[in-house]
Amino acid sequence: MEHYKVTLSEQERAELQAIAGKGTHAASKVINALILLNCDQAGGRAERSRTCDIAAMLCVSERKVDRIKKKFVLEGLELTLNRQSAKCEYDLKIDGRLEAQLLALSCSAPPEGQARWSLRLLVNRLVELELIDTVSHETVRRTLKKNELKPWRKVGWVIAPQANAQFVAAMEQVLVPIDAKHPVVCMDETPRQLIRETREPVPAEPGRPERHNYEYERCGVCNVFMASEPVAGRRLSKVTERRTKLDWAEFVQDIAANYPDAERITLVMDNLNTHTPGSLYEAFTPEEAKALWDRFEFVYTPKHGSWLNMAEIEINVMVAQCLSRRIDSIETVRSEVAAWQVRRDHLQAKVNWQFTTKDARVKLKRLYPTTSS
Template identity: 70%
Template sequence: MERVLDIYKRPLNPLYPVVCMDESPKQLIAETRNAVPASPGQPARYDYEYRRCGTCNIFLASEPLAGKRMVKITEHRTKQDWALFLQDIAEQYPEAEKIVLVMDNLNTHTPGSLYETYSPEEAKTLWDRFEFIYAPKHGSWLNMAEIELSVLTRQCLSRRIETIEEVRMEVKAWENARNNKNAKVNWQFTAEDARIKLVRLYPTLEG
């Protein structure tokens, strides 16, 4: 936890960008009946019945200090999907000496996923572009990408969407609009704060 919090204290540095990455499933849902259109003084109304159309996966990476984020919608959440998304992130920072990547410690988020996707030479080259920083178990709240995912869900995806193509279109529009606003995360929680507010997580020393 303290390692992640110390990384968040670093100033903006294009050579060592701090990027947060997270992922989340999105259920695809279709309406079974036509909605009642909005009218003066009345919002549109939707029937409670719906039809499940499968799921898709949302990969999101954000650089909080720069106010940038990128989102990729995939059909699955496999090791290969994650490895391909890492390549997308690396291409956004061609001049960076090392990309500091904060993420949850999922079983797909390992260097092995790169070697299962690329040749050994390509996997090692991509791995060397990153420094992996894992949020602690039960500490996903430390990952600032969760904040961006919450905003994405609230502003764009908190409704029924039937197809992955529509999700991709809507999310791309949201990504462009939010990047144009240069929206940033004002993170203020520090390791010093944690030692006070989360004292129960620290061992008690006797003597």
């Protein structure tokens, strides 16, 4: 026995036949019209056409046929033919005032014992402050997304200092035009752990990545020096067992040998306790140390000025492309770094360094100290 029976009037039947007979209507509207026409009790088709037969004939499910019949009986022809019914009205959970309070709360310090705000913490706080009785975390998420706010995220960034003469002096000493006689070379170093696999890794297969055991054996450490002339696309690397004053002095000597025609080399580096002219005198004779020191002009990156040292970018590229795996011997590190350097030099890879002194004096004007005329 059918719970909902479709009985069309002459006007309704004519309207449905017009919709089904013309190809200017949406497919869903035509299907709904055909269902109603085939279910019409007044047309005498109820006994001949059961729901399953109508569904098979129109290539739709029986549930859709029953749903259209029910909708016609309860809501009428107009709402049955159209895909969208009357819009439901919902109470607005977060109005403009509550939205402003939520954004202010999201930008404030999190509760004690919590590192950052989460959606559920925000929901609980809104209820505790009696700003709202109940609200879902999904409603809060949509509000934050609309305002492009994610309080649970934090990124590292270099916060520029206020007007600082030392910072400006070091910056303008680095931002100089290309000059083969006076090259600007950036130098940095990074320690690396030597790690051995305790079990053989499982090779990759189609649909399955390579797998490594979480256990490993530590075999010591090594140090990788990196010198980079970013604009020219040249670099020099060296792997040592330690990073003592002697190791640094010998690497400086290697840099000087790599630029035999340079009159003076500007060497940009961080202010590590080994990066001093005194290290040269501890490694070489006074005559050799003085001759080597005269070939260089040391520039130490000031606080908040690590971006002036482009060797950090080269080291990050080297680690990502070459050393982001477990290597258990310093000899292997040396051979791998040397192969990486040869390939990188062959590609003439450069740092896209387009910032000049002229640009700095305009874009970073606030960093320059004011002088009285």
